Amino acid sequence: MLPRMLTLRRRVATGLLPFALAAAAGAPAVHAADLTARVDAAFASFGPATPGCAVGVSTDGAIALTRGYGMADLERDVPITPDSIFEAGSVSKQFTAAAVLMLARDGKLSIDDPVRRYVPELPDYNVPLTIRHLLNHTSGLRDWGALEAVAGWPRTTRVNTHAHVLEVVKRQRALNFTPGTHWSYSNTGYNLAAIIVQRVSGQSLADFTRARIFEPLAMTRTSWRDDHTRIVKGRAQAYEFVDGAFHLEMPFENVYGNGGLLTTVSDLLRWTAGLAAGRIGGAGFLAEMEKAVSFSGDPTRGYGLGLMMDTRRGARQVDHSGSTAGYRAHLANYPEERVSVAVLCNGGNAGATARAYQVADLFLAERTTLAPAPEVKHTLTSEETARVEGLYRSTLSGAFVSFIHDKNGVRVEGGGPLLAQTATRFLTPGGQSWEFDGNGARSADRYDVVTYVRVPPATPSATELAELVGEYASSEAGVTIGVAAEGDSLVITRAPDTRMRLRPVYKDAFETPMLGVIVFRRDAALRVAGLSVSQERIWDLRFEKK
Numbered sequence: 001m002l003p004r005m006l007t008l009r010r011r012v013a014t015g016l017l018p019f020a021l022a023a024a025a026g027a028p029a030v031h032a033a034d035l036t037a038r039v040d041a042a043f044a045s046f047g048p049a050t051p052g053c054a055v056g057v058s059t060d061g062a063i064a065l066t067r068g069y070g071m072a073d074l075e076r077d078v079p080i081t082p083d084s085i086f087e088a089g090s091v092s093k094q095f096t097a098a099a100v101l102m103l104a105r106d107g108k109l110s111i112d113d114p115v116r117r118y119v120p121e122l123p124d125y126n127v128p129l130t131i132r133h134l135l136n137h138t139s140g141l142r143d144w145g146a147l148e149a150v151a152g153w154p155r156t157t158r159v160n161t162h163a164h165v166l167e168v169v170k171r172q173r174a175l176n177f178t179p180g181t182h183w184s185y186s187n188t189g190y191n192l193a194a195i196i197v198q199r200v201s202g203q204s205l206a207d208f209t210r211a212r213i214f215e216p217l218a219m220t221r222t223s224w225r226d227d228h229t230r231i232v233k234g235r236a237q238a239y240e241f242v243d244g245a246f247h248l249e250m251p252f253e254n255v256y257g258n259g260g261l262l263t264t265v266s267d268l269l270r271w272t273a274g275l276a277a278g279r280i281g282g283a284g285f286l287a288e289m290e291k292a293v294s295f296s297g298d299p300t301r302g303y304g305l306g307l308m309m310d311t312r313r314g315a316r317q318v319d320h321s322g323s324t325a326g327y328r329a330h331l332a333n334y335p336e337e338r339v340s341v342a343v344l345c346n347g348g349n350a351g352a353t354a355r356a357y358q359v360a361d362l363f364l365a366e367r368t369t370l371a372p373a374p375e376v377k378h379t380l381t382s383e384e385t386a387r388v389e390g391l392y393r394s395t396l397s398g399a400f401v402s403f404i405h406d407k408n409g410v411r412v413e414g415g416g417p418l419l420a421q422t423a424t425r426f427l428t429p430g431g432q433s434w435e436f437d438g439n440g441a442r443s444a445d446r447y448d449v450v451t452y453v454r455v456p457p458a459t460p461s462a463t464e465l466a467e468l469v470g471e472y473a474s475s476e477a478g479v480t481i482g483v484a485a486e487g488d489s490l491v492i493t494r495a496p497d498t499r500m501r502l503r504p505v506y507k508d509a510f511e512t513p514m515l516g517v518i519v520f521r522r523d524a525a526l527r528v529a530g531l532s533v534s535q536e537r538i539w540d541l542r543f544e545k546k
Contacts, residue, residue, distance in 0.1 A: 035362055036065060042358045046070030051239045051246065051347035052080045053355065056265030057363055058340045061273040066266055072236035072346065074246060085221055085235045085262050086344035087251060088329040089322020092261035093190050097135045097306030099197045099208055101288060102281060108200050118196045121166050125175055133179045134189030135305045136293045140175030141188045143537035144168040150515060150533055151479040152494055156325045160253040165191045171476050176539040183295060183303065183447040185537055187258035194257025205257050217274040219267040225260040228252045232262055238326030240348040249326030249348060259324045268342040272333050290318060294447055301446035310446050314371030315364055321353045330356035337367040374427045378420040385410060388436050392452035393506055397539040398519050400505055455506040465490055468520050472531050472543035
């Protein structure tokens with residue numbers, strides 16, 4: 001037993017654990033120690049040979065617990081502490097949104113102003129496209145990073161700046177959808193928001209937020225990665241586990257506002273407390289940020305201004321996750337229970353969101369009765385299962401989903417289970433709902449509703465594959481790709497050395513992990529005239545056949 005205790009002591013770096021935790025929970029100090037031990041258990045997989053996480057919890061506006069697990073620097077054997085600085089990924093978006101909202105309260109702009117008033121480089125799509133659309137991901141703007149990945153330059157493979165983002169945006173002739181009609185996550189909107197802050201205030205987003213947010217809230221260890229070469233004392237390095245070993249996976253780009261916040265768990269908790277107390281923005285500021293847009297028909301769920309609105313186990317939840325290079329992050333706030341949880345990690349497989357929810361449940365259980373997690377309420381017959389199984393195509397983007405049946409029930413192929421509520425209605429463990437009618441399905445998550453149609457799987461012949469061979473170019477992505485037939489399959493090539501085999505899905509549609517869904521397009525005479533690429537953040541990006 002002694003060696004395990006010594007290992008645990010080396011693995012865990014402990015921050016201040018105020019006795020206020022016991023008082024806030026209405027329990028004796030021994031109970032606070034028990035909660036701490038249970039938090040430690042949630043992070044027990046991290047040790048002196050792995051990256052790890054820092055976690056912080058606040059109750060009633062006061063920091064109650066901060067802990068560090070694993071290593072901040074594997075080369076130099078530096079452990080993670082509660083003061084370690086991580087990159088927060090998309091948790092950063094709420095700070096950008098707050099900066100824009102502050103400018104609106106200053107009378108410098110309205111978040112319902114057209115974006116082109118401040119960013120005339122944006123193409124005119126002949127539809128209203130506002131700053132609010134940017135901030136709640138209803139703009140329809142394609143994600144610039146996903147576009148660059150299609151072109152062969154995924155984020156963190158070269159140094160990008162906001163000037164590069166504008167160049168990508170200027171090339172886009174189409175949107176994913178008419179602004180305000182659907183929801184699609186887009187970093188582009190938040191980079192444009194950062195540009196708007198600079199053009200309207202005369203200060204960079206970094207300078208503006210330092211003066212208006214970080215300094216007033218004593219967030220002394222928070223800044224932006226606006227220069228990826230800058231030395232940041234106390235920063236944890238980021239890693240990915242590849243081929244059986246950890247490798248550095250750092251973000252080296254100077255694009256920020258969509259992500260790029262360098263911070264600690266304590267500073268994130270100071271932010272949530274400052275917002276809740278009205279110390280930032282004044283009366284009604286947080287309520288404006290939490291004003292959610294949702295097309296799912298559920299008024300308790302949706303996306304606000306850099307914030308996700310939802311419920312967890314019956315408790316109202318305001319949260320956001322983050323992922324950049326090897327960093328992972330999650331910040332969750334439960335306003336009625338007055339509990340906030342921050343988790344920052346430096347490993348791509350660290351599971352920051354799952355661990356944040358695990359910690360949240362521990363503290364929420366002290367203050368409220370948690371509703372049970374979704375569970376199966378209906379036992380499917382073989383006929384009912386057959387009506388669900390199959391391949392379905394999104395009518396919005398051409399993306400697809402396949403449902404299969406195994407000994408554990410119906411599940412998404414390559415994904416998680418569907419929990420039957422009735423013969424036709426299902427929930428995922430995360431709360432997404434699916435309704436089936438025999439010919440199609442309707443999916444509703446916390447943001448949007450998507451209709452799917454059932455389609456037969458494709459098994460194209462060699463003759464059919466030969467029709468698709470050729471070169472295809474996209475001025476919007478700035479790349480040309482080649483399609484060649486090899487035996488009974490298609491292969492895509494892209495300079496300088498990318499080679500991807502395509503898997504047939506439905507008629508004229510193929511899948512590749514690197515590009516997403518590729519649908520070949522035909523003209524009125526049914527000749528192949530081009531193709532489109534669809535991903536989660538890019539819908540129907542067109543390529544013309546040369």
